[in-house]
Amino acid sequence: MPSPIIPGFFNSAGTVNVQTGTTYTLQTTDDGNIVSFENAASTTVTVPLGLGANFRCILVQTAAAGRDARIILAPDSGVTIQGINNAYRTRGPGSKMYIMAYAANLLNVEGDVQTISTPLEISGCVFWLDAADGNSVTQAAGVISQVNDKSGNNFHVTAAGGAQPTYRYGDFGGRNCIRFDGTSDFLQNASSTLLRNLTGWTSFTVSRANSATPAGGSPTVWSVNTGNTKAQEYITLTTGLQSVSARRVQADANAALSGIQANILITQRCCIVDHSTTSARTYINGVADATSSSFGTAGTSDNIGGDIYIGAGVLGSSNWWPGDICEVILFNSVLSDLNRKRVEGYLRTKWPLP
Numbered sequence: 001m002p003s004p005i006i007p008g009f010f011n012s013a014g015t016v017n018v019q020t021g022t023t024y025t026l027q028t029t030d031d032g033n034i035v036s037f038e039n040a041a042s043t044t045v046t047v048p049l050g051l052g053a054n055f056r057c058i059l060v061q062t063a064a065a066g067r068d069a070r071i072i073l074a075p076d077s078g079v080t081i082q083g084i085n086n087a088y089r090t091r092g093p094g095s096k097m098y099i100m101a102y103a104a105n106l107l108n109v110e111g112d113v114q115t116i117s118t119p120l121e122i123s124g125c126v127f128w129l130d131a132a133d134g135n136s137v138t139q140a141a142g143v144i145s146q147v148n149d150k151s152g153n154n155f156h157v158t159a160a161g162g163a164q165p166t167y168r169y170g171d172f173g174g175r176n177c178i179r180f181d182g183t184s185d186f187l188q189n190a191s192s193t194l195l196r197n198l199t200g201w202t203s204f205t206v207s208r209a210n211s212a213t214p215a216g217g218s219p220t221v222w223s224v225n226t227g228n229t230k231a232q233e234y235i236t237l238t239t240g241l242q243s244v245s246a247r248r249v250q251a252d253a254n255a256a257l258s259g260i261q262a263n264i265l266i267t268q269r270c271c272i273v274d275h276s277t278t279s280a281r282t283y284i285n286g287v288a289d290a291t292s293s294s295f296g297t298a299g300t301s302d303n304i305g306g307d308i309y310i311g312a313g314v315l316g317s318s319n320w321w322p323g324d325i326c327e328v329i330l331f332n333s334v335l336s337d338l339n340r341k342r343v344e345g346y347l348r349t350k351w352p353l354p
Contacts, residue, residue, distance in 0.1 A: 127155050207325045257280050
């Protein structure tokens, strides 16, 4: 019985390996065969090192399983799995996942697969602004007064007076977005505790500027501060490069890290930043952008507050963002490469990114 996608997928004497538990580690003996999962719950399948450069198999979640049961891949360190939008799990009962290696410890995944459906599936989400969800936005005639934090921590961000951004329907690849004027608009929560006393954090943003030459400053997508910057993501105008800066305590100088990918200001961009004590990494649209091993001082305590500003820098008084912000997600730890790719896959499935 050959695969409908990959002819000759099975060994001539292909077998079905039936599993009834909720965890399983692929074996070299699964090469060319089917592994069937019959538990009513989801099953985590570890993909170990050393399966071979020609390994191939099909994973099946049987129809008898629970309605929400899925197969979820968990590659060991050193194993790279590639597929559409970093999809690592099946859609549900009856779904099939085709795995085929094309080099040692480098595998491709196809079939009835999908990414995570919400960042809350990854532990540690502390802030989530989702402009696509109109139910989370309070507005009148398109003028926004509040956007709810969907993380469950209730760090809702608000705006008032002449600083209110506007809600744009379908303006970002058919999805709604929040538009900032680049001169005064911003959203804030002045009583949050974001990014305080942590060993690290990870941020994800989807945004697009509407001008390659904003009015001035360093246009900022988000910042955490109470007059002294804790962390921020921004564009360096003199170079047009993605940048991020952070510090642990007020006595430290702000450590800055600028990327290397030019001409990203007016493109639709997904930026990922992770910061662990004295190191940081950035990614733009799925491509590693910059790294630093001297990004601040080590420690788990700080004396800088955690108020969050969306679309502006310190205290919302400068560096206003000139364009659209679609999604901002913050985690209270450095995510594993797998979980980082899962959240990125969720964003790439949702938004029209390059």
